Amino acid sequence: MHAGMAFEGGTSRPALFVGAAWAESHESPMIGELEGITFDLGREALPEEVAAWNIDIRPDGQGLPVGSGDVWTGEEVYIENCAMCHGDFGEAVGRWPVLAGGWDTLTHEDPVKTPGSYWPYLSTVWDYVHRAMPYGQAQSLTDDEVYAITAYLLYLNNLVDDDFELSNENFTEVRLPNEDGFFMDDREEGEIPAFSEEPCMENCKDSVEITMRATILDVTPEEEEAEVTEAAAETSDEPATEEAAAEEAPAEEGATEMAAVDPALVEEGEGVFRKCRACHQVGEGAVNRTGPHLNGVLGRTIGGLDDFRYSGVFEEAKAAGEVWGPENLGAYLADPRGAMPGTKMSFAGLRSEDEIAVMIAYLSTFEAQ
Ligand code: HEC
Ligand code: HEC
Numbered sequence: 001m002h003a004g005m006a007f008e009g010g011t012s013r014p015a016l017f018v019g020a021a022w023a024e025s026h027e028s029p030m031i032g033e034l035e036g037i038t039f040d041l042g043r044e045a046l047p048e049e050v051a052a053w054n055i056d057i058r059p060d061g062q063g064l065p066v067g068s069g070d071v072w073t074g075e076e077v078y079i080e081n082c083a084m085c086h087g088d089f090g091e092a093v094g095r096w097p098v099l100a101g102g103w104d105t106l107t108h109e110d111p112v113k114t115p116g117s118y119w120p121y122l123s124t125v126w127d128y129v130h131r132a133m134p135y136g137q138a139q140s141l142t143d144d145e146v147y148a149i150t151a152y153l154l155y156l157n158n159l160v161d162d163d164f165e166l167s168n169e170n171f172t173e174v175r176l177p178n179e180d181g182f183f184m185d186d187r188e189e190g191e192i193p194a195f196s197e198e199p200c201m202e203n204c205k206d207s208v209e210i211t212m213r214a215t216i217l218d219v220t221p222e223e224e225e226a227e228v229t230e231a232a233a234e235t236s237d238e239p240a241t242e243e244a245a246a247e248e249a250p251a252e253e254g255a256t257e258m259a260a261v262d263p264a265l266v267e268e269g270e271g272v273f274r275k276c277r278a279c280h281q282v283g284e285g286a287v288n289r290t291g292p293h294l295n296g297v298l299g300r301t302i303g304g305l306d307d308f309r310y311s312g313v314f315e316e317a318k319a320a321g322e323v324w325g326p327e328n329l330g331a332y333l334a335d336p337r338g339a340m341p342g343t344k345m346s347f348a349g350l351r352s353e354d355e356i357a358v359m360i361a362y363l364s365t366f367e368a369q
Contacts, residue, residue: 055131059121061172068167069148071155077145078152081134090114090156100156106181116157120182122174126150212278261361269362272355279345282366291345296368298360300324313342329363330356 057063069077079088087093090100102112111118115125130146132138141149151166154174160166166174273282279291286293292308302322303314310318317340322328331339333356335349350356 055127057123057127057130059123061123061168064123064126064168064171065143066168067143067147068165068169069144069146069151070165071148071151071160071162073145074148074150074152074155076148077141078149081137081141082149085135090153099153103177106178114157115153115176116159118178118181119176120179122150122154122171122176125153126171129153213275261364265358265361266365269358269360272350272359273362275347275350276359279347282363284369286366286369294363295366297324297366298326298329298364300368302328311340311342311344313340314344326360329360333359 055063083093085093085096086099087096090098092098098112099114100116102114102117104117105112106117113119115122119125126146129149130139130141130143134140147166147168151160151164154160154166155162155164159174159176273280276291276294279289280294281287281289282294286295288305288308292305292310300323301318302324303310303318328339332343333350336343336345336347338349350359
């Protein structure tokens with residue numbers, strides 16, 4: 001920004017662009033309409049100057065000059081002006097761009113994008129060659145030469161026969177194969193309405209159902225040990241024996257209370273069973289879900305249900321003929337992964353001896369059906 005001028009809209013742009021930026025950031029579209037500000041720069045462009053810049057050719061042929069050229073003429077002009085870089089057949093010399101082929105490569109990791117394989121409209125070929133080629137001598141070709149080269153490029157891409165002549169008359173009849181690979185930005189109809197809807201902020205669902213709790217899912221591990229990953233747990237087929245046996249001891253206290261099935265304990269146990277219900281069913285009609293049904297689990301062989309797929313560690317316990325009793329069940333519920341390393345049960349464990357005791361009391365009331 002130059003000293004003394006206080007335009008908004010830019011600090012480091014060249015002076016000429018400051019005006020444009022200023023105009024953009026304000027309602028008024030025309031610099032000339034800006035009240036009280038004159039730039040006193042430049043002059044009106046001459047029609048010739050505008051014409052010299054206004055050379056774009058549009059897909060519908062708008063902007064094309066009158067003219068024509070055939071494949072054979074095109075080959076000659078091309079060999080003379082283009083082949084040293086792009087190769088006689090558009091195959092490219094060295095690392096200059098390839099102008100032919102590449103069909104069926106667009107879905108490859110390294111697609112060959114040529115006018116034949118990739119470009120949507122022939123107008124781009126004409127425009128580009130006319131505007132920018134030959135490299136280093138841009139805009140040195142006559143319009144007819146550009147028509148002829150464009151015809152030759154179509155021929156190299158197997159899109160026309162060798163007797164083809166291209167002109168401003170038949171130009172728009174030529175369609176490039178990948179035209180449909182381009183489409184208009186349709187987000188206005190698709191995404192924008194979908195994302196512009198009023199979001200529902202209250203009473204959005206008739207009923208709310210809690211299917212799982214974070215603590216049960218183990219997304220908030222209570223202790224370091226709980227971080228053993230599911231994957232590790234599932235693949236581990238290590239025998240559990242020694243470790244499991246060693247850790248079964250601590251739950252003894254809770255287990256002993258089981259003998260007398262006190263209704264108060266059972267009732268409490270029913271409450272604690274809420275932590276298990278996401279995966280286990282008990283009672284009439286109980287079926288296997290994420291976990292096996294638990295009817296008659298006390299006294300049942302570990303991993304003993306035929307129609308449930310247990311983990312390796314459970315299969316081993318079953319093979320060894322181990323049976324669920326208050327002790328080993330107490331240990332398992334206190335620390336499933338510690339007691340049965342590799343178990344599929346993603347449950348952090350019951351926290352207190354009391355909970356374990358009431359749980360075992362509760363489970364003991366369900367007989368095998
Ligand atoms: C001195 C080497 C040279 C010559 C001669 C030359 N070109 Fe090129 N051409 C290039 C380079 C370099 C590019 C890439 C330019 C870029 O990406 O900015 C290119 C790009 C092109 C492309 C676009 C390729 C693409 O896929 O992006 C076309 C079409 C093309 N040239 C046609 C021609 C034609 C027709 C002639 C002859 C009239 C010609 N070129 C002469 C070097 C050359
Ligand atoms: C996230 C699901 C899930 C939760 C929560 C869960 N369990 Fe399990 N439970 C399982 C899975 C899976 C198995 C099978 C273990 C294996 O194969 O390693 C299992 C196995 C068992 C077994 C052994 C059954 C048999 O047939 O050998 C018992 C007993 C058990 N769970 C009790 C409980 C109790 C009690 C609770 C609640 C305190 C509980 N589970 C919470 C998934 C769960």
